[in-house]
Amino acid sequence: MTDVLAATTTSTAHVDAHAASDHIATPLTDARSQLAEAVSLLGYADGLHQMLATPRRELSVAVPLRMDSGESRLYLGYRVQHNFSRGPAKGGLRYAPNVNLDEVRALAMWMTWKCALLDVPYGGAKGGLAIDPREHSTAELERVTRRYTSEILPIIGPERDIPAPDIGTDEQTMAWMMDTYSVNSGYTVPGIVTGKPISLGGSQGRASATSRGVTHIALAALRHVGLDPARSTAAVQGFGKVGADAARFLSEAGVRVTAVSDQYGAVVNTAGLDIEALSDHVRATGSVIGFAGGEPLDGADLLTQDVDLLVPAAVEGVLHDGNAGDVQAAVIVEGANGPTTPAADRILRERGVLVVPDILANAGGVIVSYFEWVQANQAYWWRADEVESRLEERMLSAWQHVLGYARARDLSLRTAATALAVERVAEAHRLRGLYP
Numbered sequence: 001m002t003d004v005l006a007a008t009t010t011s012t013a014h015v016d017a018h019a020a021s022d023h024i025a026t027p028l029t030d031a032r033s034q035l036a037e038a039v040s041l042l043g044y045a046d047g048l049h050q051m052l053a054t055p056r057r058e059l060s061v062a063v064p065l066r067m068d069s070g071e072s073r074l075y076l077g078y079r080v081q082h083n084f085s086r087g088p089a090k091g092g093l094r095y096a097p098n099v100n101l102d103e104v105r106a107l108a109m110w111m112t113w114k115c116a117l118l119d120v121p122y123g124g125a126k127g128g129l130a131i132d133p134r135e136h137s138t139a140e141l142e143r144v145t146r147r148y149t150s151e152i153l154p155i156i157g158p159e160r161d162i163p164a165p166d167i168g169t170d171e172q173t174m175a176w177m178m179d180t181y182s183v184n185s186g187y188t189v190p191g192i193v194t195g196k197p198i199s200l201g202g203s204q205g206r207a208s209a210t211s212r213g214v215t216h217i218a219l220a221a222l223r224h225v226g227l228d229p230a231r232s233t234a235a236v237q238g239f240g241k242v243g244a245d246a247a248r249f250l251s252e253a254g255v256r257v258t259a260v261s262d263q264y265g266a267v268v269n270t271a272g273l274d275i276e277a278l279s280d281h282v283r284a285t286g287s288v289i290g291f292a293g294g295e296p297l298d299g300a301d302l303l304t305q306d307v308d309l310l311v312p313a314a315v316e317g318v319l320h321d322g323n324a325g326d327v328q329a330a331v332i333v334e335g336a337n338g339p340t341t342p343a344a345d346r347i348l349r350e351r352g353v354l355v356v357p358d359i360l361a362n363a364g365g366v367i368v369s370y371f372e373w374v375q376a377n378q379a380y381w382w383r384a385d386e387v388e389s390r391l392e393e394r395m396l397s398a399w400q401h402v403l404g405y406a407r408a409r410d411l412s413l414r415t416a417a418t419a420l421a422v423e424r425v426a427e428a429h430r431l432r433g434l435y436p
Contacts, residue, residue, distance in 0.1 A: 025341040027106035027316045033342045035109070038418040041411075048426060055105055056123075057081040061151035063129060065144045068137055075144065077129040079152045081161055082108035085428040088159055089125035090115060090366060092166030093173065095141075099128035103316070110337055111366070113421035114359040118398050120370045123425075125161050127152070133168045142176050149180040156181070158191035158377070164369050165195040167240070167315075171207065175200055191376040194369035203372035204384035206365075209391060210335070211245030213364020216395045218246075218309055218333040219253055221356050224403070225330055230254035233272075233307040235329070237261050237299075238314030239288055242335045242362065244279060246311055251275045255309065260288055261302040263314070267294030268305070304328060312339035313362075319344040327353060334358040349412050357414040359421060360402055367394050 032053055039049045061077045078101050081089040091111040094104075104126045112124030129148055133141055155161055165174055174193040178200060181192045190201035198204065205212070219229050234255050236247045239262045247257050256272040264287040267273065274293050281291045289296070303310065303319060304326040312318050313335030319327065324344035332348065333356045334340060340348070340355060348355050368391055375381050382390075406416035 025317060025320065025343065026102060027338045028102040030317070030338055030341055031106040031109045034414065034418050035422065037415055038422045041409075041415065041419050042423060042426070044422075044426060048429065051429065052083070052422060052425065053109075055080050055082045055108060056084060057155060058101070058105070059152055059155055060101060061148065063144060063148045063151060065140060065147065068140060075129055075131045077127070077148045077151065078104045079127040079155060079161070080104045080108040080125060081155065082124040082126075083112040083425060084123035084125075084161075085425060085432060086116060086123055087121035088123065088157075089161040090120075090122035090369065091125035091127065091161075091164065092365075093127040093129070093163045093169050093177075094166040095129050095131050095133045095168030095173075097130060097132040099130040104128045106316075107337055110359055112425060113418055114363050114366055116421040116424040117359050117402070117417055118363045118367055118394060119424075120366055122162075122366070122370065125163075126166075127163055131168075141173070145173055145176045146180045149177045150184070153181065153184060156192065158189060158373070162191065162369070162373060163193050164365070165241070170241075171195055171197045171202065174202075191373055194372040196372070201372075201376050201381075203368055203375055203387060204382065205387040205391065206368045206372055207241075208245045208249075209368035209387075210242045210362050210365035211249055212388065212391060213367065213395045214242065214246045214311060214313070214333055214335045214361055215249040215253065216364070216392055217356055217361045217399055218250060218255075218311065218331070220396060220399050221331045221333055221354060222255075222309060225354055227308050227330065232256070232309060233258050234309040234311060235259040235302050235305045235307045236311045236313055236335075237302050237318065237339075238312070238336065239278075239282060240314070243311065243313035244282070246313055246335055247273075248275045248279070250309075250311075258307060259294075259297060259302050259305045261297070261299045261314075262288050263299075265289045266297040266299045266302045267291045268297040268302075269294040309333065311335050315339070317341055319348075321347060324348050325351070327351075330354065332356065333361045335362050337362065345412065345414060355412065355414060357417050360398055360413070360417050363398070364391055364395060367391055 059079045063075045063077045107126035115122040174196045182188045196202035236243045259268040306328045310329035310332045316338035319340040321343035324347040331354045402417045
């Protein structure tokens with residue numbers, strides 16, 4: 001495979017030709033654009049570029065569901081394994097009505113870079129089911145999860161591909177997946193998924209790991225640009241798995257969180273929101289709307305609030321060329337996957353806004369998923385303080401590594417992080433060689 005890795009003048013892989021001419025940004029075009037930039041910087045040949053841009057394995061499945069009413073419905077599901085040169089594939093399972101194969105491909109690619117950047121011995125994968133979990137009973141979600149799991153059984157396993165929770169799924173989903181896989185194996189296999197309930201072999205700290213990682217990076221980034229976190233303000237887009245705890249941890253660290261949004265709307269209080277009271281309100285009503293401790297705000301306006309720190313922690317593509325010029329935050333820390341398009345990246349860099357990329361900022365989840373997998377394989381579980389200290393060390397070490405790489409080469413943090421990750425994956429390819 002030496003010829004593939006030779007440093008030559010790189011021609012753009014055919015997989016990126018369409019993306020480059022496509023003016024409609026999608027998660028997949030964004031992911032391929034970021035890869036193309038890293039490949040050009042590293043001087044890799046076209047053959048390697050195509051290998052890195054193309055998933056190693058994809059599975060599309062039709063998932064029938066027997067509703068509580070007795071009728072049947074059919075949903076489409078996917079599992080994409082982008083790369084496993086550095087270890088078994090790893091990635092979340094997403095339940096959302098707009099899930100499609102290209103989105104899952106992009107998320108799997110980002111997962112590859114995330115694992116490599118944090119030096120976790122995994123490749124990237126992602127799964128998805130095009131279903132709205134809010135429209136189904138618990139019994140229906142259990143049946144559809146078990147059927148989806150049975151459909152992807154041939155390609156998953158603790159040494160092959162380890163799913164985890166994502167948007168629309170949780171520890172209960174993982175418990176059903178673990179049980180389905182275990183029943184088919186004939187014995188209990190706790191290492192088949194991560195993000196499980198603690199009573200089934202889950203890890204302490206896993207549920208809030210992504211949020212804690214975002215917070216560690218956000219505080220470091222604020223200090224890097226000369227801002228004292230205790231005198232800083234923040235806006236958090238998304239008040240779900242990542243955003244809610246990130247807002248809480250930032251508040252506990254002294255950051256004044258002034259605005260929060262969810263898919264229904266937003267609330268703002270320039271004096272600072274009471275995050276605990278807001279969380280109680282969301283648990284009671286299902287939304288941040290109507291919270292008495294803040295004023296109503298249009299959800300889109302949250303992204304352009306006058307704050308020091310912006311944490312987009314919802315979905316892809318929310319920062320784009322149409323609003324990047326209006327962002328007032330000095331620091332953006334990506335809690336979501338792919339919230340900033342390449343066009344927005346260019347605008348924000350020109351304006352001097354520090355953007356900490358998703359593959360670094362939200363990597364806390366995969367780090368503690370790795371810890372959970374290690375614990376399951378050893379049948380020995382760590383204390384919560386051990387998990388937290390090891391998570392913080394990993395996150396801040398990666399932050400310093402990316403920051404140093406970016407400074408030495410005058411790169412954005414995203415380009416530096418992606419180049420570092422791609423370099424590590426390419427090195428694994430080189431060392432393993434090309435079979436046959």
